[in-house]
Amino acid sequence: MALTSARMRAVNAVFETGNFSSAARRLGVSQPSIAQLVRDLEADFGVKLFDRHGHHLMATPLCRQLYATTSRLAAMEADAIGILEQREELAGGELRVGLGNSMPGMALISAFKALYPKIQVRIEIGNWSEIMAAVIDQRVDVAVLPEVPQDRRFRCEVCLSQRVVAICHPEHPLNVQGQMSITGLMQYPLVFRTRNSSTQRIVDKAFRASGLRPEPAIVVNSREGMLEAVANRLGVGFLWEHGSSRTDRIAKVVVSEMDIALPEYIFALFGTKGALVELFFNARHAMPGA
Template sequence: MALTSSRVRAVNAVYESGNFSAAARTLGVSQPSVAQLVRDLEAAFGVSLFDRHGQSLVATQLCRQLYAATSRIQSIEADAVAILQQREELAGGELRVGLGNAMPGMALISSFKSLYPKIQVRIEIGNWSDIVAAVVDRRVDVAVLPEVPQDRRFRSEVCLSQRVVAICHPGHPINRGGPVSIAELTKYPLVFRTRNSSTQRVVDKTFRSAGLQPEPAIVVNTREGMLEAVANQLGVGFIWEHGSSRADRIARIVVTEMDVELPEYIFSLLGTKGRLVELFFQARNLLPP
């Protein structure tokens, strides 16, 4: 009866992700390979590790006990590998970072690079759902986003808090130097992001809470598109307060109903090891208040 490391990794990946396909993506192998490894382990010991309910897998009590024991072993192995790789990484490794907002992610990267200038940083910028997928699919090692999913697969730590604000051209009549209400904004053409944007989810929720259903004049799929539309006086848009350092032809306005700061997170897949990932998490301590 062989309790091989490949079988244990397959079982643990299925336990963490909840299905064979997600576990296969995590391990970088095919879905049939993962399923076969789990079946082989069950057959070798005459046990059942998962209850099958259609496409869903529910871990048995035995599986949960096995995971509690073997996940510690995997963590120790990953720490050992990280120690062996540390010298090479700090001398010239690569860190892949996903950003939902250009800021504060760029500020974090600046802090990181000031300490470790020889490390190459590759950046992927996208909307909220794109960056979550990049973390899950391991296209990036670590990411910075608001509203990280409440999922046991992720490790997350708050790096700052910020609110969503309205933005307009400095010459827009709503730019009076004080807060505005969400109802006032409906008097003007509005620029929205697409639904998979974290900014737009906050905006939609605020309008719904106020009993309003405005129709946007323009819908854009990127933050840069939002900024350019507003700078060219096409309407009033929305952005995370520290989501961009751009100041030309852009005025930020506090919206009364949105004047609540929400956390921005650094996050990675739980168990993602490596000295560079740890150092990037630590870089948040260097951000200015």
């Protein structure tokens, strides 16, 4: 038993036109072929899809229910064909991507470029607030961020899940402990991000939940500044676990109170058109570990 594409198209065409001959003309095949496809489907599943009324075929309640689903599948198939047929866009074109973290966004872009090497990708990197504004103002077509608001304006799909970790110089005493409580971090100089950072919001929340109010030794406004401060032994900082592929002079340490994986999203404004945006969403399946 199988609901093949040919059978689905035949049933939908008969449903929409009301008879085998009109359905056959629409699909460009013979009338006996259409009739056979419908009858084979009915026989395989032991169902009745149409009642004959003169020269007209009336859909049964079961057929109407089936059509409600298969018509959506047909629309998806048409969209997929449209994407494949947009040769000029896939052979060239530009996709504007906003990243709150260099990683995992760069890994996603790498997967996308491996699939579509001729597409130029223009990247805007900023803090959470800047990238959110870039999507809303349509300076970028699609973005990758954690903590995307549950807002009807956005189409969101999870790319991966990750946690915020502490980072220190590899020779820092914190590195030998493997895991640390947030209270234990208070004995070290701390490096914070500015408050419009998604990382800093997680860190602030964890300290508040533990009844702590730390005073950072250094506050930086960029991820690169955080990494350089830690690499130069200026204190213990914080980073999304996959927020950077950098491994030199940086060690990651799990903090017990922040050992919760949170989703990172691919998102765009609803209604953002174009094959490239759709293909970027789909590229998440080609990421390592997807």
